[in-house]
Amino acid sequence: MQPHEGGGGGGGDAHVGYSSNDPDRAILDALESRYRVSTADAPEGPSERLRSAVDCLVVDGDAFRRMDAERSDRSGPGSVPVVVVAGDDPRLARSVARRPGADLVYRDTVGDDLEGSVSDRLCDRVDTACREAIAALGEPILEVAGLLMSAAPDEVDTRIEWGLRTVGKAFGAERCVLYDVGETALSATHGWAGAAPLTHESVPVAEFPGFESSLARFDPFVANTDSRAEKLGYDGSFVAIPVVIDWDLEWVLAFGGVPGGSPPESVLTRLGTFGDLIGHTLRRDRRHREIERQNERLERFASVIRHDLQNPLSVISGFTDLAMETGEPAELERISAAAARMEAILEDLHTLVREADDVGEREPVSVSELVERARETVDTGAATVEVGDVGVVEADPSRLRQAFENLIRNCVEHGSTSDRAGADSTVEHGDADVSIRVSATADGFAVDDDGPGIPEAEREAIFEEGYTDSGETGLGLSIVRTVVEAHGWAVSATDSPLGGARFEVSGVEFVDVEATSTTTP
Structure with missing residues (x-):
């Protein structure tokens, strides 16, 4: 494929491919006066590379016949339009008429130069083909853009699903799925399928078609056939578009059963625009929900301040x-x-307002040693604290120690072996004879006590700001949750094998003790 830069006026940014076994200089001159032109004179006709690189393909009769003899799924929505320049040939005319996206320009058989009227007709047909190709996807995408931009928070998911259906049909695909890109896997969040829906919910990064070779580099991935795509339920051609927001790969937009072989660059660009619209809509919706949560948090803060x-x-x-x-x-x-x-x-x-979800520099930390240091700063009174060999984790030592201080303090304050303290009473630290144990679990660690436990109906509410059944601030467990989630872990309350309450921190990855030296604040 050889690029030629047009030297004439008004051709715009259209990129036109010209394929002929016997290139006609007059045709090439006419095209170069208006467009960016790439040529291919291979005997087998225009290559897949040329077809995917241009907005419109101009061919002679012989090149078209070779194209027409190939698979019929080379044509269809999203495929490159074709303009055939040939003499009067009824059979060729019928073949062109049967092929979607193809048009015919008759050239004069007398003389070596294109007459001005023929040159104008050729360029007019190319302009029309490019406009129609743009409109085929551009108009649906423009319509979807308006709906996404005006979507209320409770309408976002529905309108994204509708947009996938609208653009997927305009592209001629059989299915269209949006994946959220995680560290180890891609999770399907929205989708449309003209046939049976996909059965998978997530795909490991290493198994997603074209992820490492193209998508991770922010490039689209196109394959006429791909065994990994077929395993995921994508029949026929597969197209995956990276959705990049602020230089991060956030989502992948995947199309399956796409006709026409490799789509031209202009089509991939428009699909990229569609992906960007979805990405920014989801980012806006995510930000809106964050603001709502912050406002709710501020309201709880105000309530705590006013009441406490x-x-x-x-x-x-x-x-x-x-x-x-x-x-x-x-x-x-x-x-x-x-x-x-x-x-x-x-x-x-x-602590909650200023530090919020921030976590400082992480380092290998011995959990057991950190708990020992945390208990020194808590008035445990008559309570006993047993610390097992938990292991080493990557964490912010100061914040994790803060979480353990609040967990131990909570066990002491609520861990009297008598009935759970009422709303108008408190348990003096010195009077709490509770036993506390810190131990490792399969994917984290747990803090147990032998106190009265926590009613099942309250096990979620206890982590909310201001929740308390005693005279304390009601913020300690909220601080614990903030610290734990800032590390990417999760915390929950359940029954303890000691008979009281158990706080489990899960999703923790332990560090190889032999390979890393432990550090504590």
């Missing part, structure tokens, strides 16, 4: 007046205790 600070403020106000009247030092002690209570609330709020 009101009581100590009332104590300070009341006992200040009493102290001024009586002059009794005991009243000042109560004022000091109320002020300490306020300080604890503000410190926990500061």
